[in-house]
Amino acid sequence: MRKALYLLLPIGAYFFGAFLSEYLGKSIKRFHFLRWDTVLIGIEILTVVVLGFLPAKAPDQICQVVLNFICSMQFNTFRQMEGIPAATTFVTNHIRQVGHFLAKYVRHHEKTYSSRVKAHGRLILFFLCGAIVSTVTCRFFEYRSIWGSALILLIVFGRLFYADISYEKDLLTRVPHGH
Structure with a gap:
């Protein structure tokens, strides 16, 4: 019974992450400064x-639950890439x-299909690069x-932040596709 109750923690964290990202994603726009996706990367x-500061002896479950929460927020927030539906936390869908x-x-030899292959192929490549960097x-x-x-996320944050305060400033109030 205790183990079954424990399983509710990561599931609850995932649920709460989706709820919170949906709720905050709409509320953040009122500030007209940064988009929700930029705030989430921060x-x-x-x-x-x-x-990273947790001691080595800390239970792995702490990281698991926290990362379930964060990954759920990311999955719920970043739903598209270049107008193409994309799951940013899972690679299996991109392989499919x-x-x-x-x-x-x-x-059919249509350019639309070719561009989709390339877009999903790039995401697979990014996952592969992430796996290699993580291994090293x-x-x-x-x-x-x-x-x-965190270093990779910092680069992404910098690019999103720059876009928010400059060439994409007029997009701050736009509702992301899928929300």
């Missing part, structure tokens, strides 16, 4: 930095999409390797 950076659109392209950082930094993701 939250992710803070989260992985804090998790490449196969699906490659078959359509071979059959784990080897050298062990429990602090999570900070490698």
